[in-house]
Structure formats: C-alpha cells, structure tokens
Amino acid sequence: MRPPDSELALRVWDPFVRVFHWSLVSCVILNFFVVDDGETLHQFVGYTASGLVVARLVWGFVGSEYARFANFFPTPVRLRAHLAAIRAGRHDFQPGHNPLGALMMLALMTLVLALGLTGFLQTTDLFWGEEWLEELHAGLATTLIALAGIHAAAAIVIGRLERVNLVGAMITGIKRTRNGRVDVR
Numbered sequence: 001m002r003p004p005d006s007e008l009a010l011r012v013w014d015p016f017v018r019v020f021h022w023s024l025v026s027c028v029i030l031n032f033f034v035v036d037d038g039e040t041l042h043q044f045v046g047y048t049a050s051g052l053v054v055a056r057l058v059w060g061f062v063g064s065e066y067a068r069f070a071n072f073f074p075t076p077v078r079l080r081a082h083l084a085a086i087r088a089g090r091h092d093f094q095p096g097h098n099p100l101g102a103l104m105m106l107a108l109m110t111l112v113l114a115l116g117l118t119g120f121l122q123t124t125d126l127f128w129g130e131e132w133l134e135e136l137h138a139g140l141a142t143t144l145i146a147l148a149g150i151h152a153a154a155a156i157v158i159g160r161l162e163r164v165n166l167v168g169a170m171i172t173g174i175k176r177t178r179n180g181r182v183d184v185r
C-alpha cells in the first residue's frame with residue numbers, strides 16, 4: 001500500500017493525444033475568428049480540424065491505453081457510478097477521462113465534424129447561398145465555442161478540486177495526484 005500522502009504520477013496522454021488536442025484547439029479558435037467569407041484559409045483550417053477528429057476516432061481503437069474508447073466511453077453504467085460518486089461528495093482519482101468529460105469530448109468532436117460537413121455543403125452548387133445552411137453553420141460554431149469554454153473551465157475547476165494537474169497533463173502527458181483519492185468535505 002502507498003503511504004497516505006504519497007504522490008501518484010501516471011503517464012496518461014500519449015504524444016498523439018496531446019498534439020491532437022492543442023492542434024484542434026488552435027484550428028477551432030482560428031476558424032471562429034478568421035472567417036474570410038469562408039475562403040481558402042477558413043476551409044483549409046476547418047478541414048484540418050475535421051481530419052484531426054477522424055484521426056482521433058481511429059486512435060480511439062488503436063492508440064495507447066487511456067486514449068482508447070474502451071477505457072473511457074461514457075456508458076450509462078459509468079455515468080451513473082460517476083454521478084453517484086459526485087452526489088456522495090467523493091472525487092475518485094480518474095487516470096483517464098471521467099465519464100462526463102468523455103461525454104463533452106464526444107460532443108465537441110461531433111460539432112467539429114458537423115461544421116466540416118455544413119461548411120463543405122455551402123461550397124457545393126446544390127446548397128450554395130442557402131441561408132438556412134449558413135445559419136446552421138454559424139449556430140454550430142457558436143455552440144462549439146460555448147461548450148469548449150465550459151469544458152476548459154471545468155478542466156481548471158475539477159483539477160483544483162481533485163488536486164490533479166489536468167491541464168498540465170494535457171501538455172506533459174503525466175497526471176499527478178496525492179493519495180489517489182480526494183474526499184471533498
């Protein structure tokens with residue numbers, strides 16, 4: 001058994017996951033602010049974001065242990081157990097994604113793919129100039145930025161609550177915690 005205040009350090013995020021994450025963040029933020037009428041740069045960056053997500057989906061099957069969907073997919077059983085732990089005021093150390101974080105991650109990736117699709121459709125003869133499609137694309141982009149804001153804030157707050165370097169781990173790949181379990185009183 002570990003001594004009570006020992007530090008646990010785990011290598012959780014492989015280089016692919018880390019490069020994927022920060023590249024995706026850069027693409028999304030860049031495309032949100034640089035629209036240039038949906039011209040070359042916007043399209044290139046948007047398709048790059050979609051490509052990153054597709055590569056991440058593949059990595060979810062062949063990547064390292066904590067990158068695999070099998071490790072963190074938010075099944076109803078995992079979600080119920082996680083919510084019960086939160087209600088009981090318990091914050092167990094989670095080496096990989098916690099189920100709510102995983103749900104958010106899937107939502108963010110789905111929105112990026114939906115932006116790629118609605119962006120592409122706007123460039124086709126069939127849908128060119130369709131206002132509803134432009135509005136859908138804009139709505140998806142606003143939703144993505146809003147959810148990403150909540151996601152980033154949650155990563156910072158939960159990291160503090162559980163005394164785990166969540167954001168640092170997405171940079172170095174290593175998660176550190178004390179005791180392996182934190183009871184919030």
Ligand code: HEM
Binds near residue numbers: 021025056098105
């Ligand atoms: C447009 C903005 C963002 C998007 C689209 C995004 C998307 C994602 C995705 C898809 C993942 C899952 C990573 C994987 O397993 O491959 C993730 C995880 C994560 N993101 Fe972001 N992210 C964004 C911004 C941020 C920012 C600004 C921060 C820092 C404050 C951040 C911190 C994290 C952390 C700490 C994790 C891992 C959470 C855990 O330990 O379970 N993200 N993000």
Ligand code: HEM
Binds near residue numbers: 033039112115122123
């Ligand atoms: C991360 C992915 C993307 C994000 C965050 C994003 C975001 C945005 C935003 C915020 C706008 C402005 C909406 C408004 O009028 O208020 C926009 C417009 C547009 N986007 Fe994207 N987009 C993405 C991907 C794409 C892709 C892949 C394409 C096409 C291949 C594309 C094509 C367009 C076009 C044609 C417009 C219309 C420009 C105009 O109103 O003149 N987008 N996008």
